[in-house]
Amino acid sequence: MKLSVNEHTPKQGVTPELARRYSQWLVEEGIDGIELSCGSAVYSFMNMCRGDVPVNELALSAPTWQRPIAWFVIKRLSGKYDLVEGYNADGAKVIKPAMNGIPLLLVGGMRTVSRMEALISGGIADFISMSRPFIREPHLVKRIKEKKADKVSCVSCNKCLAAVPNSLPVQCHDKSFPKI
Numbered sequence: 001m002k003l004s005v006n007e008h009t010p011k012q013g014v015t016p017e018l019a020r021r022y023s024q025w026l027v028e029e030g031i032d033g034i035e036l037s038c039g040s041a042v043y044s045f046m047n048m049c050r051g052d053v054p055v056n057e058l059a060l061s062a063p064t065w066q067r068p069i070a071w072f073v074i075k076r077l078s079g080k081y082d083l084v085e086g087y088n089a090d091g092a093k094v095i096k097p098a099m100n101g102i103p104l105l106l107v108g109g110m111r112t113v114s115r116m117e118a119l120i121s122g123g124i125a126d127f128i129s130m131s132r133p134f135i136r137e138p139h140l141v142k143r144i145k146e147k148k149a150d151k152v153s154c155v156s157c158n159k160c161l162a163a164v165p166n167s168l169p170v171q172c173h174d175k176s177f178p179k180i
């Protein structure tokens with residue numbers, strides 16, 4: 001199950017303490033593993049996918065007459081969600097003690113192999129999970145296993161994310177975003 005460790009909602013939503021209690025209940029119910037994320041799709045999607053805010057691409061998804069205002073609203077988010085590698089690791093430290101040995105999968109900004117290995121050997125996570133790096137490099141695991149990659153090539157520009165509200169295929173759009 002994927003669980004948000006901190007929803008970052010305007011009023012109190014799921015906090016790390018609450019997520020810890022939920023994890024404990026889920027473990028008691030016999031869950032196989034929990035993938036720890038953060039944010040909420042409605043209120044704080046940029047917390048979930050930290051990195052650049054693709055202002056132009058997100059604004060494109062608004063109806064033509066609303067685009068200028070959408071652009072200004074989205075522009076205000078710029079620079080507020082810079083990617084910190086492994087940004088859910090602190091949340092994992094809160095949840096892990098409640099897991100009773102059940103695997104904790106950590107997602108969110110995992111970008112270098114050394115950091116992934118450190119989180120696993122340090123007992124913070126049992127598995128490393130990624131989303132955007134696989135959109136860009138579907139064969140990433142093979143390349144890491146063969147020691148051909150020590151970091152991912154995804155630059156966290158979030159243009160693949162902006163593809164969703166624009167009804168475009170989810171693929172790496174870093175170099176060029178399709179004309180709509």
Ligand SMILES: Cc1cc2nc3c(=O)[nH]c(=O)nc-3n(C[C@H](O)[C@H](O)[C@H](O)COP(=O)(O)O)c2cc1C
Nearest residue numbers: 037048049107108109110130131132133160161170
């Ligand atoms: C195009 C796209 C769609 C996503 N859709 C979902 C979703 O439906 N549900 C969800 O929990 N997370 C969704 N995510 C968030 C990812 O699963 C992941 O938690 C987030 O991108 C952070 O991991 P990363 O830094 O490895 O990309 C989506 C991310 C992207 C880029």
Ligand code: SF4
Nearest residue numbers: 154155158160172173
């Ligand atoms: S568009 Fe490509 S580089 Fe940008 S976040 Fe998505 S996968 Fe990474």
